Structure formats: structure tokens, C-alpha cells
Amino acid sequence: xxxxxxxxxxxxxxxYADMFSAMGTAPRLRIMQLLLSAHPTGLVVGxxxxxxxxxxxxxxxxxxxxxxxxLVQIRREGTFLRYTASVDxxxxxxxxxxxxxxxxxxxxxxxxxxxxxx
Amino acid sequence: xxxxxxxxxxxxxxxYADMFSAMGTAPRLRIMQLLLSAHPTGLVVGxxxxxxxxxxxxxxxxxxxxxxxxLVQIRREGTFLRYTASVDxxxxxxxxxxxxxxxxxxxxxxxxxxxxxx
DNA sequence: ACCATGTTTCGACATTACCGGAAATACGGA
DNA sequence: TCCGTATTTCCGGTAATGTCGAAACATGGT
Numbered sequence: 001x002x003x004x005x006x007x008x009x010x011x012x013x014x015x016y017a018d019m020f021s022a023m024g025t026a027p028r029l030r031i032m033q034l035l036l037s038a039h040p041t042g043l044v045v046g047x048x049x050x051x052x053x054x055x056x057x058x059x060x061x062x063x064x065x066x067x068x069x070x071l072v073q074i075r076r077e078g079t080f081l082r083y084t085a086s087v088d089x090x091x092x093x094x095x096x097x098x099x100x101x102x103x104x105x106x107x108x109x110x111x112x113x114x115x116x117x118x
Numbered sequence: 119x120x121x122x123x124x125x126x127x128x129x130x131x132x133x134y135a136d137m138f139s140a141m142g143t144a145p146r147l148r149i150m151q152l153l154l155s156a157h158p159t160g161l162v163v164g165x166x167x168x169x170x171x172x173x174x175x176x177x178x179x180x181x182x183x184x185x186x187x188x189l190v191q192i193r194r195e196g197t198f199l200r201y202t203a204s205v206d207x208x209x210x211x212x213x214x215x216x217x218x219x220x221x222x223x224x225x226x227x228x229x230x231x232x233x234x235x236x
Numbered sequence: 237a238c239c240a241t242g243t244t245t246c247g248a249c250a251t252t253a254c255c256g257g258a259a260a261t262a263c264g265g266a
Numbered sequence: 267t268c269c270g271t272a273t274t275t276c277c278g279g280t281a282a283t284g285t286c287g288a289a290a291c292a293t294g295g296t
Contacts, residue, residue, distance in 0.1 A: 003164070006213040011150055013147050013151065014144040015142055016147060017141065017142055017144045017147040018142070019145065020138045020141045020142040020147065021138070021142030022142075023135065023138045023140060023141065023142075024135055024136070024138040024139030024140075024141075024142040025135050025283090025284080026129070026131055026135045027284085029131050029134060029135040029136070029138065030131055030226040032218075032246080033131065033218060036218050036219060036222070036223045036225050037222070037223055039223050040225070044242085045242070045243060045244095046241090046242065046243085054285095055285080055286055055287080056242085056243065056286090057243090057244075057245080057246090057285080057286055057287075057288090058284075058285055058286060059243095060243065060244055060245085061244095061283095061284075061285085061286095062284090063243095065283095066243085068232050074174070075291095076293090078242095078244050078294065079240095079241065079243085079292070079293045079294060080241095080242065080243080080246090080293095081243065081244095085225060087226055089224055090215075090219050090225070090226060091219075091226050091230045091231065091233075092214050092222075093215070094128075094216065094226065094231050095218060095231050095232075095233050096228070097208075097211070097212050097215065098212065098231050098232070100150075100151060100154050101154060101208050101209075101212060102212075103232075104154070104155070105154045105155055105157050105159040105185075106276065107154050107158070107203060107205055107208070108205055108208060108212065110210050112209045112213075113209065113212050113213050113216050114213075114216070114221075115209075115213050131237080131241095143253090143254080145254090162272085162273095162274085163269090163272070163273060163274095164272065169262095172255095173255080173256050174256090174257080174272085174273070174274080175256055175257075175258090175273095175274075175275080175276095176254080176255055176256055177273095178273065178274055178275080179254075179274095180251095181273095182259080182274090183253095193251090194262095194263090196263065196264065196272095197263045197264060197270095197272050197273080198269065198271095198272065198273090199272080199273065199274095217257070
């Protein structure tokens, strides 16, 4: 018996919720901001630590969470680990929000997103 | 002695983090989707409950969280409470994400947000 | 093999979050 | 005032999360 599609389709809403949750604390949102500001080069853990003043073990947990939700990408450079913001994930998330607010339901006018921001 | 601006400026990052956190669980993200799909009319609590099949007390907690982060607006209609998605809050949040990803750091091309979405 | 540096894991704690049944409250109508 | 419906508050249990020092691990160089 073939299971209904509901079983096979990964729950996108749950996935996006997890992404939002990963950006749902100030330290992690700051990390993402920092990585975006250093895009596409990214930063090594020590740089992030110095910039945000987070203890190494705490920082490692936050980075792990961001990694698990696919929001950052990692590559090794000798003894360093370089983290970069995942453009794909952020684009997906931004696209989801945009679709829900602007495309599907037209609750927000696209022009409203481009606000003056100092 | 004048305190540095860092003291007076409310921490916007923390605020946005709280908003992301509020949308960071599947039940609450579904509630926001539902309210957006019913925008601008909104829905009364009972409708949301029937639609999402969440016990009343649990639902009330989620709605309270969304209210506290300013993501929904409420008005009373007799014995009913009508919830609507807060366009202002969502626009602010979307604007923040857009600015961080597209404007400030140009990590994502704006055209990439408008993806085909079924 | 050893060392220095960078990063993660371990272990523990406090805090907060999620969930839901039962009771309490709010409102409008009879 | 009493009743029925709508919604919240109260209370408890359980699980998840944020934090961080200390120890372990990884890597490249000597």
C-alpha cells in the first residue's frame, strides 16, 4: 500500500521553523550578521570569538546549531575552521517569508520591504 | 557624561531574534501562515483551533507568545477574539533579513528571492 | 614525538519552553 | 441572574536550551 504523499513530503514548515529557531537568539543572529558582513570570505572561529566575545565552548554550540540547520558552511584551513553564511539556506528562508507575506497572500507590498535603514 | 549610543539604542538584533524565535516552532509558524492566508480579515481563536487541531490552552500559549512579540494583532468581537497577522511586524522582519542579505552585504541577489514556488 | 594553537566535547547547572487537563474568567443572551 | 459558549489562566510535568569551565581532540610545525 502506497503511503499518502503527506508521509513522504518533508515538512517544509517544520524545516523553516527550525531555521527561524536557529536565528532566534541574539548571539546566533549576531553570528549570522557577522558572517554576512564578511561574505563571501567568511571567518574562522577565533575571529568570531574575538568579535563577539563569546566563550569558545558556548560559541561552538551555537555554530553547531547553525550548521545543523544548514545556515552556515564550513571548510577547514589547516588548524582553522572557516565559517561562511549559507546563501542557499538564507535565500530559501527569505523566499519563504516573501512568498507567504507578499506573493501568496499579498499582505505586504514588496516595495515596503525596501525601507530606509541606517 | 553622555552615555554612548550603544546604551540608549534598543537592541534591534535582540528584538528580531525574539521575533524569529516566536516563529521558530512549527505550530506557531503554521498559525502565522494561517493568519496570513486569512488576511486581512483574520480568524477567531476557535477557527484556528479547528484548523490546526491544537488544544485550547496550548493554542492560547502560542497566541500569547506571538502577541508578545508583536506578530499578531487582536480585537474583540463579542465573545470572540479575532487575531490578524501584524503587517508592520512582518514587514520589519522581512526588511531586516532583506537588508542583511541583499542590501548591506549583497550576499543574495534580490531576484533570487522570487523563486518559483508551488 | 612533542609542542602550541585552534576547536570541539564532556559534564553540569539554571533557565526557559512546550504541552495539556482542569478550573476560572469574559461575554452575550434569555 | 443564570446559562452556554469562547478563551484564558492555573498548575504540573517534561523536555529542550543556553551557558561555560575543564578536559579532550585535531592539526601543523619543529
